[in-house]
Amino acid sequence: MKEFLHFINGEYVKSASGRTFDNFNPINGQLIGKVHEAGRAEVDAAVAAAKAALNGEWGRLSVAERCKLLDAVVAEINRRFDDFLQAEIADTGKPHHLASHVDIPRGAANFQIFTETIKSVSTESFNMRTPDGKTALSYGVRVPRGVIAVVSPWNLPLLLMTWKVGPALACGNTVVVKPSEETPATTALLGEVMNAVGMPKGVYNVVHGFGPDSAGEFLTSHPDVDGITFTGETSTGAAIMKAAANGVRPVSMEMGGKNAAVVFADCDFQNTVDTLTRSCFENAGQVCLGTERVYVERPIFDKLVAALKERAESMVPGDPYDKATKIGPVISKEHQAKVLGFYKKAAEEGATVVTGGGVPDMPEALKGGSWVQPTIWTGLPETASVITEEIFGPCCHISPFDAEDEVLAKVNANRYGLATAVFTQDIGRANRLAQKIEVGLCWINCWFLRDLRTPFGGSKQSGIGREGGVHSLEFYTELRNVMVKF
Numbered sequence: 001m002k003e004f005l006h007f008i009n010g011e012y013v014k015s016a017s018g019r020t021f022d023n024f025n026p027i028n029g030q031l032i033g034k035v036h037e038a039g040r041a042e043v044d045a046a047v048a049a050a051k052a053a054l055n056g057e058w059g060r061l062s063v064a065e066r067c068k069l070l071d072a073v074v075a076e077i078n079r080r081f082d083d084f085l086q087a088e089i090a091d092t093g094k095p096h097h098l099a100s101h102v103d104i105p106r107g108a109a110n111f112q113i114f115t116e117t118i119k120s121v122s123t124e125s126f127n128m129r130t131p132d133g134k135t136a137l138s139y140g141v142r143v144p145r146g147v148i149a150v151v152s153p154w155n156l157p158l159l160l161m162t163w164k165v166g167p168a169l170a171c172g173n174t175v176v177v178k179p180s181e182e183t184p185a186t187t188a189l190l191g192e193v194m195n196a197v198g199m200p201k202g203v204y205n206v207v208h209g210f211g212p213d214s215a216g217e218f219l220t221s222h223p224d225v226d227g228i229t230f231t232g233e234t235s236t237g238a239a240i241m242k243a244a245a246n247g248v249r250p251v252s253m254e255m256g257g258k259n260a261a262v263v264f265a266d267c268d269f270q271n272t273v274d275t276l277t278r279s280c281f282e283n284a285g286q287v288c289l290g291t292e293r294v295y296v297e298r299p300i301f302d303k304l305v306a307a308l309k310e311r312a313e314s315m316v317p318g319d320p321y322d323k324a325t326k327i328g329p330v331i332s333k334e335h336q337a338k339v340l341g342f343y344k345k346a347a348e349e350g351a352t353v354v355t356g357g358g359v360p361d362m363p364e365a366l367k368g369g370s371w372v373q374p375t376i377w378t379g380l381p382e383t384a385s386v387i388t389e390e391i392f393g394p395c396c397h398i399s400p401f402d403a404e405d406e407v408l409a410k411v412n413a414n415r416y417g418l419a420t421a422v423f424t425q426d427i428g429r430a431n432r433l434a435q436k437i438e439v440g441l442c443w444i445n446c447w448f449l450r451d452l453r454t455p456f457g458g459s460k461q462s463g464i465g466r467e468g469g470v471h472s473l474e475f476y477t478e479l480r481n482v483m484v485k486f
């Protein structure tokens, strides 16, 4: 049986308490291994190692030397691609094609983009006359913030963790990562990569455990943590902000969403259906950017519902190791119960269940997994739970609309503001809506098309701050001003 250990100061270590918890495979419900749960002792040791590394060899490296090490991390992730792939599939149950095309390549790319960024970024400088007639030159210099706590979720474990570790290290910080209790494997494996490339001890640390009264809380409330970056549920983000306030540490928060897609009658129909199939059902709907509300202009409403139904029914849940499988299980039995709870509520609230709505009939070997059917509803009022609350499952509600103002008001009538997708051939209308929809990310005729140089993050209760390209430097560095009089 596998054992997942903490990675502290370059070494894999057990918890002093001997406390462990079980890690289950969502594909068949079988035990993958035991995960060591960090107590205060392990979190203290990890933060101390990270703090010491700032003043050691790591802190003395030039930007070029630091980037060379991180380039070696990219090469080593690619060399061990299959190890990462297998670990990620076992932990999450995501299909092979998705993990191999999205998650693992992005794990490497998330280091590469920030080595490129940090090498070419400039700061401002000003020349001025002093009151006594001399000259002064002021210039900005970016310095690392210090020890960064990275708290990451289970839906895209390697991708979302490295999206924060990449820029943190490129900027010269050190990190202590607390991966989700559901998905410890790839974060733990990255420790082997760090050692293989000769990363100085203490630069990358990992502590496993849960949130409240466990590793997550101990880490985010630790006084020697200088900044906290988080992806996950909004209520968790709020709890972490309270911990961060004690000691006045900056936070970067990427939180929940209830994303809408707006489909106009003049859209490229085939592209729209292809894209919605991905945005509603990919990764079993467990993407914070995923679409759970679809608004369709009335003339094509029935046609769109019928087309998406056909596509949803072609997403037959199956063995993620089979390269043809398009949809796997959700992350856990607990999450399955949450998603099925919404399915039940939608029916109780009077939805028309266009397709799905329950648990698929799986082959004997997979029956123990946490499966749910891709599901589409219509007919609910805007106040219904499945239209207002984040479900994080392979499902969407489709409503008709008649006017641009009407749909805009519906899209914005939600506490979240992460992402949207607008489908139309009228580029003026698309850009008009992009200015007015209250989100951090607006896709037009596409979805989850990423350029890692661009700002990524949410509005309203979906987040605080932007990460990506130079925008990540706002969080991962302190901008210091130097004034020289001569």
Ligand SMILES: NC(=O)C1=CN([C@@H]2O[C@H](COP(=O)(O)OP(=O)(O)OC[C@H]3O[C@@H](n4cnc5c(N)ncnc54)[C@H](O)[C@@H]3O)[C@@H](O)[C@H]2O)C=CC1
Residues within 6 Å of the ligand: 151, 152, 153, 154, 155, 178, 179, 180, 181, 209, 210, 211, 212, 215, 216, 217, 220, 231, 232, 233, 234, 236, 237, 239, 240, 254, 255, 256, 257, 287, 288, 335, 338, 390, 391, 392
């Ligand atoms: N990317 C996103 O926006 C994600 C959203 N979710 C949403 O959140 C729901 C719950 O999923 P969870 O994994 O439980 O999300 P979560 O937000 O509770 O967990 C994310 C991370 O935060 C940690 N954590 C939890 N409470 C904490 C605390 N008080 N202090 C410090 N760390 C803490 C967890 O251990 C995990 O590493 C899902 O059903 C989904 O709706 C979940 C994962 C990702």
Ligand SMILES: O=C(O)/C=C/C=C(\O)C(=O)O
Residues within 6 Å of the ligand: 155, 156, 160, 163, 231, 254, 286, 287, 288, 289, 450, 456
């Ligand atoms: O592309 C990214 O950087 C992030 C994608 C997805 C999420 O943030 C998420 O699902 O939480």
